[in-house]
Amino acid sequence: MIRTEGIKKVFWDKKEGEVVALHPTSLSVNEGEVFGVLGPNGAGKTTLLRMLATILTPTDGSGEVNGYDILSQKEEVKSSIGFLSGNTKLYGRLTPTEILNYFGELYGLGKEEIRVRKEELITLLNMEEFIDKKVEKLSTGQTQKVSIARALLHDPDIYMLDEPTLGLDILTSKSIIEFIRGEAGRGKTIIFSTHYMEEAEVLCDRVALLHKGRILDIDTTEGYYNKCQGNNLRDIFFEYVNKSEGDINES
Amino acid sequence: MNLKKVLTVYKKELIETFRDKKTLILAILVPLLIYPLLGFGASELISIGIARVESQVSRVGSKTLLSDELLDLIKEDERLEFIEADNLFRKLEEGGIDAYLESSLEEGTEEVNIYYDGAIERSNSACSRLWLLLNDYKRLRQEDELTQRGLDTKVLDIVEVKGENIASSERMGGVFLGGIIPLLLIVMIAMGAIYPAIDLIAGEKERGTLETILTVPIKRSELIFGKYLTVTTVAILVGALNLLSMLLVYSLASFQLKEVMGGVDLVLSPGVGILLFLLLIPLVLFVSAIIMSVSLFAKNFKDAQNFLSPVLILLMAPAYIAMMPGVEMNFILSVIPIVNISLLFKEIFIQNFNIEYIFLVFVSNTLYSFLGIYLFARLFKTESILFAEGKGYKFSMNRKDLKGRKFLDIGESLLLTSGILFLFIYLGTLLQLRYELF
Known part of the structure; x- marks a missing residue:
């Protein structure tokens, strides 16, 4: 469903010169899988997801999403995915209804399709009471629900969720985690980035550990427990980081 | 390009823009209130002043x-x-x-x-x-x-000298209008374009909605045109309202001050008004593209306002040239943006215009607006500008920063050009005065 081959991103910084945000990375995510990308801030999670969503163009390497090339078939890729991140905010002066209508039209849905899908999502996410209020008047949790509805309006097969619980309170985070789990149960392919180890542990079939723009390993949570000494994903992550920094220092 | 998507973006941006109080105040309220206030206030003050001096x-x-x-x-x-x-x-x-x-x-x-x-x-x-x-x-x-x-x-009356002014009262009024309206219009159009441009570009970056729109299947060109159409619509609306308001206020003031002004009529025919409006369109397209391109470099609203203040001055400067006495339309001036429209307006007001110049001004300004749109589209597709998160532009001329590079970037070029201009104007003038090089 998702495949990358040596995908790499380099930014130019005036002070530091070339900054490698993501070193050549190869990975594949299977259909119906919940794939976690776990790493601290600045690890390269957002860059990876942005490249997969064709928002950023890779400096090198190639990739496919739902069989579409991320370099030459950007629109097809975008039609196949629902992308949500902490950076994908909503228009404050519009109401959730207006936002959903707008994005529905941009996804090429017909009026009836938009109406049906909108009703489904309003029910699913409990948005009835604030659907006609301006977004700037909504709480963080309500806004996040609208964001999810916005990203999934066209019922994509692949969800790309970049830290979807970042900055949310415990209750809202929990409802979002449950929503993701429910969608995984419906057979959706989900690539999910987080720096909360517990979320990755609860949700993901497989987890990629990302640190300083490099994938340290990709495995199931069980696989990590078998290979490492740590009792949870957090300790396991630190084992990998220590090992990787030791390797870098040696080399 | 999918026109339906362009129109979808356009419709949404217009709704958002007109829900912004700042835009509403600037686009509608200012032209509807400021000219009547200034116009009638000024004519009242003139009348009072004249009466006071007379008494x-x-x-x-x-x-x-x-x-x-x-x-x-x-x-x-x-x-x-x-x-x-x-x-x-x-x-x-x-x-x-x-x-x-x-x-x-x-x-x-x-x-x-x-x-x-x-x-x-x-x-x-x-x-x-x-x-x-x-x-x-x-x-x-x-x-x-x-x-x-x-x-x-x-x-003692063997020779009597008399002067006969052949200019109609409308043309006499045109001298006054031609001196003031082009500059005011350019400022108001730029102001009209600045707020929606900042809101739609830097504002979207600041609010984090730009990335949202980049996740949907819409070509950058469709997005650019949707936004561009919105900014130009607001700027054209601002330009038209300003023009209408100014002409109405001057007509009424002219009627009120008929005795004082003696043979100067500030009333303009509807035909001339329509011609001025049509000529304004390419200017609005050009100014909007420039303003949108500049606001792309800003990371937030405040940044964009800082960047656009000097742009506003740069746009006003050519209009001042046209106001100078003795400056008349010629081929070269007719293809210099802003100067051309200001001069043409001046000539239309005094009813002494050449149809060839109208054509040249219209065509050249249309070409500049295409160039402006092209520049904006190119910049919008540049990741480093679109995703310049909080970095802004740093002016650096350190040797180590420049080492190993073939080109200067925009910030460095601006700094260098400003430095050269500064030396040219201040040091150059001092040297010329010192060594009598004039």
């Missing part, structure tokens, strides 16, 4: 003994009050009197000097009154002299 009595002194006839004339004039005092120069400086006369006899000619303070309105008025009075005095003296010599006084 004031001018206090006139004399340093030397004046002839009886002249003194009689001064005393007969109700608008003049003769004051006898010492140290008249000081008194004039201190405002104790408005003017004083000094009379002397030079080889049989009576020379009368009026001393007044040209920086004070009241003193200027006294000077004008004395000037008229002294002309009458001169005439009386000449007639007396001729009569004493037994000559006919008609000899």
